[in-house]
Amino acid sequence: MIPIIKKYDLNFFKLYLSFLKKVKGHGLSKIPLIIKLNSFLFKSIKTKEVEFFNCRVLLDKYDKYHLSSQDYEIPPEVKNSVHPGQTIVDVGASIGIYTIFFAKMVGEKGKVYAFEPEPNNFELLKKNITINGFKNVILENKAVSDISGTVKMEVADNIANHRITKNFSGPTFDIESVSIDDYFKDKVPKIDLLKIDAEGYDGYVISGGIKTITKNSSMKILMEFHTKFMKEAGLEPLNLFKILSNLKLKITDLKNNKCVDELYIKKLDKLDYYSTNFFCERS
Template sequence: MQKGTTVFIKLRRTLAPAMRQILEHVGPLRYVGVKMMSWYLKPTVQWDGHTVSVDPVDFGVSFELESTGEYEAASMAYCKSVLKPGMTFVDVGANIGLFSLMAARQVGPTGKVYAFEPGADNCTLLRKNIEQNGYRNVTIVEKAVSDKTGTCTLYQSGFNTADHRIYHVSNSRKQVTIGCVALDDYFPTGTTVDMIKMDIEGAEESGIRGMKRILNENQGVKFIVECWPAILRKVGTDPIQLFQSLEQTGFVFSFIDDATGAITRMANAEMAVMMCVQHKMANILCIRE
């Protein structure tokens, strides 16, 4: 990983929580920031052998990809090392499809990728990215992943398309009714799942609660989940208890530092969460040994 990229990611990770609060609640600054971003971002980016259409007013995934040429590089590299032809990958919170594109190439035409994304604009770009790169092994599900199947409210960020949430954030957000689904309802009993990536902005507890059967049936599944302790607590989730519940089913944890590329084994659930507290947020790799 290039030094400049590492510095950018560390700086963004440090400043992002404060910047999000400012842009969330100060309308004029949000307007100016989004307008300036639209001048900076190009409509397409060449990334990892793919042509990726991006959102020119997105402070999140599109901005990071355009600025650094990478997105969660260590997490991506780990997925690449594990995924093989014929495997099944589930992308929960697919956004514009970077993990889905990577996985579609890795698992090949005999494998399967399921991309769950509730945001309509994100889904438009997700479909475009899958189609323009020629993949036929990706199923796109325009729904939020939760512990129930039905409908819920999506509170959409006006500046970061990776920050749409299924719980109330602020009155400045546009609210839309969307479909939601529990993975245990979506996938029939006995479905083989080799890897899951989950990034759903604080709703991870409900998403995990809705896929207990899948995790139980697939003892060898590799599971990468974002841990943002402050947001988890804000919605009433104790992050340590959440990871302890996974620990009780046999999972062990590694901290993924996407800024440096390091993947470090953690002694237990509490240590994994404390590392995320120190870094504001991070991906945690969960595997059974």
């Protein structure tokens, strides 16, 4: 992710971020001078637009993804799985970072279905698709769940954290939801990759797409796994594992490249907070 700002500003900021990573855990982040320096740099380095895979990406007002100050990495497992002519489904597209990558990679003969429920994110998503001239993206201002209907979504301070949950602690809004099975019932003969970023609701998305996933035997899945958000959404990690296992999917934790089995999930279940991405494919 390359910000459209002066190159020396970006290089200095990257060096500073590298320094912070090396000294992480030494308590420097609690020093008042460091706190002020961090605040100043993060505010001053922000821009309205970045370049990503030779495409333009308009940022949200506060750049909550920090795209103007750091690179956004697409996992190699995903890069190696996306090819021209494929059909990709992007659930929780937000402002379109993954959507843009998918649209670029599948080309004119491919297709991307991008779902984003939050209205402000969706408007920015539309702009990002339009300014890059993509004609292979179908945008849906909808949530994806295990059933079709209306759901309540909680609005978070960070645009990346809007979510459907069981216990609301902030303002909410009603949004139309659809299940993968209902939406794609008569639409697409084959789906190659399903990406899910639903802030803990990911298991419900899977549950609403059992028929579609079963029918698409070569489909791969990239999904967020967040113990805290998942439990707040009313889903236990072990139950999610059982759903994925019943679909005959091999699961890899991309944070540490570990093969996920029942024992591994039980270990994660004991952690109050653990966030990663799972990559699932049939072996």
